[in-house]
Amino acid sequence: MNPYIEILRPVNAVMAVITVILMALIAGRFDVDVLIACIIVFTATGAGNVINDYFDHEIDRINRPSRPIPSGRITRRAAGTYSALLFVLASALGFYLGPLPGLVVASSSLLMVYYARSLKKRCLVGNITISFLTGMSFVFGGIVVGELSASIYLGIYAFLMTMAREIVKDMEDVEGDQVEGATTLPITHGMRVSGILAAAFMLSASLTSPSLYIIGIFSILYIPVLAVAVLFFLRAAFMILKVQDRETASRVSGLIKAGMAVTFLAFAAGSGTVTGMAAMVI
Ligand SMILES: CC(C)=CCC/C(C)=C/CC/C(C)=C/CC/C(C)=C/COC[C@H](O)COP(=O)(O)O
Ligand SMILES: CC(C)=CCC/C(C)=C/CC/C(C)=C/CC/C(C)=C/COP(=O)(O)OP(=O)(O)O
Numbered sequence: 001m002n003p004y005i006e007i008l009r010p011v012n013a014v015m016a017v018i019t020v021i022l023m024a025l026i027a028g029r030f031d032v033d034v035l036i037a038c039i040i041v042f043t044a045t046g047a048g049n050v051i052n053d054y055f056d057h058e059i060d061r062i063n064r065p066s067r068p069i070p071s072g073r074i075t076r077r078a079a080g081t082y083s084a085l086l087f088v089l090a091s092a093l094g095f096y097l098g099p100l101p102g103l104v105v106a107s108s109s110l111l112m113v114y115y116a117r118s119l120k121k122r123c124l125v126g127n128i129t130i131s132f133l134t135g136m137s138f139v140f141g142g143i144v145v146g147e148l149s150a151s152i153y154l155g156i157y158a159f160l161m162t163m164a165r166e167i168v169k170d171m172e173d174v175e176g177d178q179v180e181g182a183t184t185l186p187i188t189h190g191m192r193v194s195g196i197l198a199a200a201f202m203l204s205a206s207l208t209s210p211s212l213y214i215i216g217i218f219s220i221l222y223i224p225v226l227a228v229a230v231l232f233f234l235r236a237a238f239m240i241l242k243v244q245d246r247e248t249a250s251r252v253s254g255l256i257k258a259g260m261a262v263t264f265l266a267f268a269a270g271s272g273t274v275t276g277m278a279a280m281v282i
């Protein structure tokens with residue numbers, strides 16, 4: 001893959017764009033603003049990934065040597081310029097949509113730079129920041145389509161599940177993080193405590209998630225698809241409670257990501273737009 005595409009981590013950026021599409025499905029609104037919001041979230045998330053690799057070049061030499069900077073396919077300097085251009089583009093498009101979307105994009109961009117530069121290495125603060133940003137992608141979509149309160153509920157669930165995944169990823173990355181002097185949770189409090197906390201986030205989000213049907217954000221079509229996602233999360237939680245080594249952490253991180261993708265399908269199935277279409281067919 002072209003290293004300038006690869007460094008954006010397009011799979012993550014597309015997953016973040018899906019949050020905006022889901023908010024559009026809930027609101028039943030599909031217009032040029034939604035398209036611009038999708039471009040903004042792709043660009044801002046991509047820029048965040050690039051600046052992250054810019055600051056993580058030493059850690060990634062140990063933890064992820066095949067990434068574009070440690071493998072020598074992109075220079076650090078080029079990555080710095082690339083991320084700055086992408087952040088400016090995303091923020092400019094945000095202000096084109098309005099002052100509130102513009103402020104959300106600009107402040108999220110600054111937070112991503114601050115995370116990559118210093119917050120990442122601090123115990124739990126880095127995890128909370130990245131989880132907050134992930135939740136904010138729903139809230140940004142909600143602002144654009146005019147469904148703020150629903151987007152806050154979805155943002156809270158994205159926050160909880162991302163907390164679980166970020167802790168698990170820290171369990172996977174202990175080796176390189178220790179060399180860099182990072183104070184992530186598994187380094188300061190050990191792998192067992194980290195595994196228990198990650199499982200607690202997964203279980204609390206999974207077991208309360210039917211509430212999104214009960215409070216009326218989604219129709220009944222949400223429930224059967226959600227049940228499949230919950231199976232992924234429960235399996236991930238029990239795996240990390242049982243064994244807390246690097247290999248298990250890597251498998252659990254993948255399992256959570258797959259569960260997130262299935263949750264997106266559940267959100268889509270239960271949205272007003274898809275439920276309305278299903279009712280017309282039946
Ligand atoms: C039970 C329930 C309702 C759970 C909700 C789960 C949910 C909807 C999560 C959504 C998370 C989300 C918006 C993901 C988008 C992709 C993204 C931006 C993830 C953040 O990833 C940061 C990570 O550190 C990147 O790592 P890697 O994937 O290993 O490259
Ligand atoms: C609200 C708006 C406009 C955008 C939100 C943008 C989003 C979805 C951000 C979510 C978090 C995210 C993917 C940020 C990008 C950079 C980042 C912090 C990646 C994770 O890096 P590390 O914690 O170093 O993990 P690695 O070990 O994989 O490098």
Ligand SMILES: [Mg+2]
Pocket residue numbers: 052053056
């Ligand atoms: Mg990194």
